Amino acid sequence: MTIRIVRTVAELRATLEPHRAGRIGFVPTMGALHEGHLSLLRAAGAENTTVVLSLFVNPTQFGDAADLEAYPRTEEADIASAAHVGTHVVFAPSAAEMYPAGFATTVSVDGALTATLEGAVRGRSHFDGVATVVAKLLLAVQPDRAYFGAKDAQQVVVVRRMVTDLRIPVEIVACPTSRDADGLARSSRNARLSAEERTLAAAVPRSLRAAQDAFASGIRDPHRLTALVHEGLAHAGLDQEYVEIVDADSLEPLTDIARPALLALAVRVGQVRLIDNVVLDPGVDDRIVLERSTA
Amino acid sequence: MTIRIVRTVAELRATLEPHRAGRIGFVPTMGALHEGHLSLLRAAGAENTTVVLSLFVNPTQFGDAADLEAYPRTEEADIASAAHVGTHVVFAPSAAEMYPAGFATTVSVDGALTATLEGAVRGRSHFDGVATVVAKLLLAVQPDRAYFGAKDAQQVVVVRRMVTDLRIPVEIVACPTSRDADGLARSSRNARLSAEERTLAAAVPRSLRAAQDAFASGIRDPHRLTALVHEGLAHAGLDQEYVEIVDADSLEPLTDIARPALLALAVRVGQVRLIDNVVLDPGVDDRIVLERSTA
Known part of the structure; x- marks a missing residue:
């Protein structure tokens, strides 16, 4: 199967429709794929019949415009790497597709889960951005399983809470942090x-x-x-x-x-x-x- | 088909599984069914193969504890009325099933949609409560269509916005306000x-x-x-x-x-x-x- 690139939720749903009889594994990312992401895609491939990758640098989870601006964007290379490890569908929407004019909805997880660690430094709006975009992506893809890296440990806890609370029908799988030879977590x-x-x-x-x-x-x-x-x-x-x-x-x-x-x-x-x-x-x-x- | 009463999301999903080949129409209510609700159930029955009704007095959308306390609860009569108009499944969860210990997620719709009219009087938390419970119910039932009465016009606008923004795969159908002979909207x-x-x-x-x-x-x-x-x-x-x-x-x-x-x-x-x-x-x-x- 050739890797398929889709830009809209409508295209994504039409593309996935024939694959719903099997199991769909989903890896949401902000692109700039490294070995850590590829290990998530491999895990998804081992446990599902169809593997979907999303590439979307989500503006709402960046507090700092300079950080958003500096975030690496390497779509062509990402698609080649993803194809190499057996990804079937890449969902790479524009910001306008994800947040069209009039967009007004936020998914928030309250309490210690988002007030501490990254939430304390980056502000609670960071996890509002994460929870909202992950909810949207999960509802757009409707996968059986979604894969997250343990490096973003708090993100995993927040996403699990959100999925449980809203009853989104998906299994959240946390994979071990991928590290270079010197131990540095891949990022x-x-x-x-x-x-x-x-x-x-x-x-x-x-x-x-x-x-x-x-x-x-x-x-x-x-x-x-x-x-x-x-x-x-x-x-x-x-x-x-x-x-x-x-x-x-x-x-x-x-x-x-x-x-x-x-x-x-x-x-x-x-x-x-x-x-x-x-x-x-x-x-x-x-x-x-x-x-x-x-x- | 006898009407089936379920109390948990797990039971609900198992019950609906064999009906997913057809179309599922869903009417979320706080119970105390009147002719207005029955007209929604009839509309759902006319357009779908399976009709699901929820009965849940959602505590998070009441700002006023006395109003919540006084809200009528008439489950037996509701089930009888619903059966009479051809409802197949009644989902009547407890508050603990909907909001278990540790529940921490809120779905909010911001801006004029929730700041004006009912939002101005009842506070924005009213629509946070509505958007969150409707998101949860839609994700629990996963209907093809969900039916709302036009009497709660702002609720319809807020729910449509939330469903569009989060990409929840459901069609929202607004039905005309049901009125008594003197014109009073049924409530x-x-x-x-x-x-x-x-x-x-x-x-x-x-x-x-x-x-x-x-x-x-x-x-x-x-x-x-x-x-x-x-x-x-x-x-x-x-x-x-x-x-x-x-x-x-x-x-x-x-x-x-x-x-x-x-x-x-x-x-x-x-x-x-x-x-x-x-x-x-x-x-x-x-x-x-x-x-x-x-x-």
Whole structure:
């Protein structure tokens, strides 16, 4: 099957109609595809008969116009990569197709899920933008399963909440964060790092790994674990926005880690904002593998 | 086919699965069914193979706890009436089924659509409650068509906007307001009017009809038309919340009626709040029929 590019919801629905007897797997992205996205497309291909990718740089989830402007757009290369891993349909709408004149609807998720971490830094409107565009994409594609990367851990929690609350009939699948050999989480923003910044950025996975090691050795106090991360990031001179340990489901602050916790952080390396996270689960040892790990 | 009562979304979906080859028509209600609701169920029956009714007094769209408390609940009689007009499935969930612990999602429609008329009096949270519950119900039932009464004109506009914006795959059908012989729009709240209040309430359709007559005679100035309504309502001593003429689609204020306009009002008769409206369309004469009309 040749890969099919569609620009409107009407075309998308007509294209998918004959495929609804099988299972449709959907990977929503903002394009600038990297190995992390491709791993989501492969996961979708392994579990479904039809794979749909969306490419849409959603303006409503950017608080900062410069960040939106700088976001990489590489559609031709994205389509070639997607075709290579067996994607069947690419939905690449214009902003006018997604937000036509008169558009007035917002889907919001309230409470700790959106007030903390990224919500605290980027403002709640960031997750309003995410929840609204994901709801629209899920209702446009109507997939059986939708795939998200664990790097955007809070996004996964917010999307799951929204899907459960609104009863959108889809299974949300979170796939492990894809990492380069030095442990850095793959991100479309990494392309904007200079060689020197890239070396500094490797302190992010190293610091998270240090906290994982301490956790594996029995340390359960969130303050001691975040202190290790702060120290590792400071050592590389990175500008820290937050380093927090919260309940992995409710995103509420924790005083002790008796159940799965999310250790999440955001830093700035030069002009580039990076986020990363690991789950600290008393039952599972899932440490980041680092190229030159001393462990 | 016997009427089937279901209490959960899971039961509902399982029940509807075999009917998806045909067309599903859906009538969402807060129960206390009257002839207006039955006319919606009949319209759904005429155009679809399966008719689904929901009965759910949605707490999130009531600003006033006393109003919520006083809202009539007559489930057994509702099911009997619905069965009589050929309803196949009744979805009557509990509040806990619709809003389980941890529920955190709101669907909002912004701008003039929700800031004016009912939104101005009841607060924007009223339409947040409406948009959220209607989105949930539409996604739970997944009907081909959903039927709403024109009496709640603003609700129809808000629901259409939300369905268009989120790309919910359903056709929204607005049915004409059902009226008693004296012209009073049928409403579950009418049951709470005393005989004397009921007589006073007939000033509502009489006043709207007076404005329709003036409009038909060529008067296009919204102020002159609303003045007629104010006068008619004042003559009956009714407590007026608003009487407004707005664009029928955008709900923006008008200075002249060159395209379809909505003349909408809310009054209080004793403890009971009533709303009503007519469309003033330069192309269509659709005047309310009154029992003792002198026209």
